[in-house]
Amino acid sequence: MVGNQVERQKILDIRNLRIELKGRRERLAVVDGVSLSVSQGETLGIVGESGCGKSVLSLSMLGLLPKAMEINGGEIWYGEREDEAQPLHLLKPKELRKIRGREVAMVFQDPMSSLNNSLTIGYQVTEGLRLHLGYSRQEAAAQAIELFRKVGLARPEKLLKEYPHQLSGGMRQRVMIAIAIACNPGLLIADEPTTALDVTIQAQILEVMRQIRDQDGTSIVLISHDLGLIAEMCDRIAVMYAGRIVEEGSVADIFDRPRHPYTIGLLNSIPSPSHKGHRLHSIPGAVPALHERSVGCNFAPRCQYAMECCRIEQPKLSPVGFGHTTSCFLVVEEGVRKGDNRNTADRAEGTGEVLYETSVAAEGTGAASR
Amino acid sequence: MNYYARRLVTLFLTVLFVVVLTFTAFRIIPGNPALAILGTEASNEQIALLEAKLGTDRPLLVQFGHWLGNAALLDFGESLRFSEPVLKLIVSRVPVTLSLALLALVISVCTAVPLGILAAKSHGKKWDALISIGTQFGLAIPSFWMGIILILVFGLTLRWFSVSSYVPWSESPILALKSIVLPAVALAIPQIAVIVRYLRTTMLEQLNLDYVRTARSKGLSERSIQYIHVLKNALLPVITIVGINFGELLAGSLVIEQVFTLPGFGSLLITAIGNRDYPLVQGLVLLIAVTVIIINFIVDLSYRWLDPKIRLK
Ligand SMILES: Nc1ncnc2c1ncn2[C@@H]1O[C@H](COP(=O)(O)OP(=O)(O)OP(=O)(O)O)[C@@H](O)[C@H]1O
Ligand code: SF4
Ligand SMILES: [Mg+2]
Numbered sequence: 001m002v003g004n005q006v007e008r009q010k011i012l013d014i015r016n017l018r019i020e021l022k023g024r025r026e027r028l029a030v031v032d033g034v035s036l037s038v039s040q041g042e043t044l045g046i047v048g049e050s051g052c053g054k055s056v057l058s059l060s061m062l063g064l065l066p067k068a069m070e071i072n073g074g075e076i077w078y079g080e081r082e083d084e085a086q087p088l089h090l091l092k093p094k095e096l097r098k099i100r101g102r103e104v105a106m107v108f109q110d111p112m113s114s115l116n117n118s119l120t121i122g123y124q125v126t127e128g129l130r131l132h133l134g135y136s137r138q139e140a141a142a143q144a145i146e147l148f149r150k151v152g153l154a155r156p157e158k159l160l161k162e163y164p165h166q167l168s169g170g171m172r173q174r175v176m177i178a179i180a181i182a183c184n185p186g187l188l189i190a191d192e193p194t195t196a197l198d199v200t201i202q203a204q205i206l207e208v209m210r211q212i213r214d215q216d217g218t219s220i221v222l223i224s225h226d227l228g229l230i231a232e233m234c235d236r237i238a239v240m241y242a243g244r245i246v247e248e249g250s251v252a253d254i255f256d257r258p259r260h261p262y263t264i265g266l267l268n269s270i271p272s273p274s275h276k277g278h279r280l281h282s283i284p285g286a287v288p289a290l291h292e293r294s295v296g297c298n299f300a301p302r303c304q305y306a307m308e309c310c311r312i313e314q315p316k317l318s319p320v321g322f323g324h325t326t327s328c329f330l331v332v333e334e335g336v337r338k339g340d341n342r343n344t345a346d347r348a349e350g351t352g353e354v355l356y357e358t359s360v361a362a363e364g365t366g367a368a369s370r
Numbered sequence: 371m372n373y374y375a376r377r378l379v380t381l382f383l384t385v386l387f388v389v390v391l392t393f394t395a396f397r398i399i400p401g402n403p404a405l406a407i408l409g410t411e412a413s414n415e416q417i418a419l420l421e422a423k424l425g426t427d428r429p430l431l432v433q434f435g436h437w438l439g440n441a442a443l444l445d446f447g448e449s450l451r452f453s454e455p456v457l458k459l460i461v462s463r464v465p466v467t468l469s470l471a472l473l474a475l476v477i478s479v480c481t482a483v484p485l486g487i488l489a490a491k492s493h494g495k496k497w498d499a500l501i502s503i504g505t506q507f508g509l510a511i512p513s514f515w516m517g518i519i520l521i522l523v524f525g526l527t528l529r530w531f532s533v534s535s536y537v538p539w540s541e542s543p544i545l546a547l548k549s550i551v552l553p554a555v556a557l558a559i560p561q562i563a564v565i566v567r568y569l570r571t572t573m574l575e576q577l578n579l580d581y582v583r584t585a586r587s588k589g590l591s592e593r594s595i596q597y598i599h600v601l602k603n604a605l606l607p608v609i610t611i612v613g614i615n616f617g618e619l620l621a622g623s624l625v626i627e628q629v630f631t632l633p634g635f636g637s638l639l640i641t642a643i644g645n646r647d648y649p650l651v652q653g654l655v656l657l658i659a660v661t662v663i664i665i666n667f668i669v670d671l672s673y674r675w676l677d678p679k680i681r682l683k
Binding site: 062064096097098099100101102105106108110113114115116117118119127128131132176179180 | 579580581583584585586587588589590591598599602603606676677
């Protein structure tokens with residue numbers, strides 16, 4: 001965690017978090033030794049393929065893990081100031097409820113099912129205000145109208161009395177955001193907030209989130225499997241694979257100097273103008289299921305560089321630059337030097353062209369784009 | 371055609387169907403009203419004379435048309451057995467049966483909803499198990515038997531309630547209430563069991579839905595999630611069940627009135643059937659059918675009111 005010592009106050013600090021399935025004989029870890037932190041006003045992106053534990057990780061930050069799971073090691077600290085940091089992993093349900101919606105709020109993936117169909121939009125937005133801030137009905141309604149304006153919802157007064165099914169997906173997601181930011185939380189967690197929406201709406205929702213971040217200084221954790229979307233919004237990116245963070249760094253680190261073969265694979269699967277016309281690269285294979293995860297590097301079965309040691313031992317997250325860490329034997333053992341050469345070479349050329357192919361050698365897209 | 375017009379047409383057709391059914395059914399089963407009135411010693415002439423007077427010698431279709439025409443004007447004829455207008459007889463019994471069924475309904479809903487919530491809340495724990503055993507019994511025990519047990523325990527042993535002395539509402543509401551509490555409880559018990567199980571299942575289903583997670587993420591207490599967010603969604607199917615079961619409740623009250631010797635529709639209907647008192651039977655059946663149909667209609671309306679999705683259409 002050397003690289004994360006930023007001057008700004010950490011609002012969220014997760015240390016070596018381990019989340020396991022309950023009541024099994026073998027200990028199956030859904031999240032396995034994750035350390036992450038988010039600074040005040042910062043936007044952290046978490047990327048990774050489906051099933052790698054992003055949602056579970058985000059739910060743990062609210063103490064909302066599914067019944068079948070429990071935290072089995074590690075810490076989650078939250079606090080807008082250092083002296084009032086609270087250990088979320090230790091709090092009692094009652095104390096957690098004071099934080100949920102008030103300090104840490106969440107926007108979920110599917111706006112179609114995440115709202116209650118039998119309660120009015122107005123009720124659902126004002127609920128948190130009345131609970132956490134003690135607003136009266138009228139005060140809360142007035143505030144809700146403000147919130148609707150803020151997230152760009154038209155005819156806010158009317159909306160109060162409407163029901164979710166009367167709104168489109170994009171409008172509902174705006175409502176979800178309005179609910180989340182109602183009490184002006186310090187941290188907003190958005191778990192795939194745009195995945196269920198079509199592309200133009202996606203851009204609008206992102207714009208709303210960007211505005212909130214800029215106006216209110218809210219810290220954001222944005223979860224997605226879409227690196228492109230993350231790049232647009234985030235300051236820092238954590239790449240997650242099979243319950244572990246495999247690489248973490250600034251947007252520039254991840255996009256210009258990716259080190260982990262998985263990160264490189266993800267980057268190569270983004271459709272981009274420079275790749276236009278070429279066959280899109282995708283990482284062969286799939287995220288191993290919980291019981292298939294091994295003692296070694298979980299990416300080994302899909303990694304073209306997998307070595308003997310990769311299957312025996314788990315690579316540690318190690319610094320490869322300022323604020324840039326990765327967990328791969330290739331990088332640690334021989335790649336650091338190699339990678340450094342590459343970086344200097346990149347910079348010297350000054351092309352700005354992203355050369356993921358250097359690492360992937362003559363494979364796949366690399367060959368195709370030549 | 372709009373929804374309500376369509377509903378009204380089906381409503382009317384259902385009533386007509388019920389009427390035709392009872393009219394024919396009671397004429398197909400053996401038995402002769404004239405014979406029932408005059409006794410087995412009556413001569414053939416006497417019977418023929420009475421049949422002519424009653425109109426039962428005319429062709430079925432004519433009788434039916436005649437009856438239907440009058441019924442449309444709320445004239446259900448005169449009871450053969452009691453020689454009184456059917457309508458008057460029925461109206462005199464309405465308070466007993468109606469209050470019994472309504473009280474049973476109130477008791478069942480007021481007990482079942484909290485129990486169902488409790489069972490769902492303590493899913494897999496002690497209370498859930500106890501309630502589940504209780505509902506098993508409630509479902510298995512027939513209400514007339516439950517009625518007899520209640521009479522034995524509360525009426526004869528503990529003497530909390532008067533048994534077999536019905537006091538009309540007009541005379542003393544308190545005594546009237548006392549005389550229908552036990553039968554209402556007996557009627558309510560199987561209903562409670564059904565509603566509790568239904569509510570428990572729907573609430574547990576609802577608790578797994580995404581909107582509950584959203585509600586939790588707002589910091590709401592489990593209490594307000596259950597009572598506000600989940601209950602409103604879970605009540606929807608429960609209301610349907612309650613409505614559908616109201617017919618069953620009426621049918622049950624016909625039986626339970628016999629156990630408690632209450633002078634309601636039950637005793638009237640059984641006397642009427644025994645005496646082949648066609649006008650009275652038909653009048654009663656028509657009234658019960660119409661009541662059930664109207665209740666279902668009300669359920670439908672409340673369903674539309676509760677579910678905003680349906681309300682708009
Ligand atoms: N309620 C649950 N009970 C048991 N296992 C679960 C539960 N929810 C998720 N899992 C398992 O936990 C792992 C991580 O799931 P998670 O939903 O966090 O993935 P994700 O990265 O969010 O994927 P996606 O991109 O599809 O949302 C998966 O293997 C999944 O099967
Ligand atoms: S540690 Fe080994 S298997 Fe894992 S990503 Fe690096 S090279 Fe591949
Ligand atoms: Mg997810």
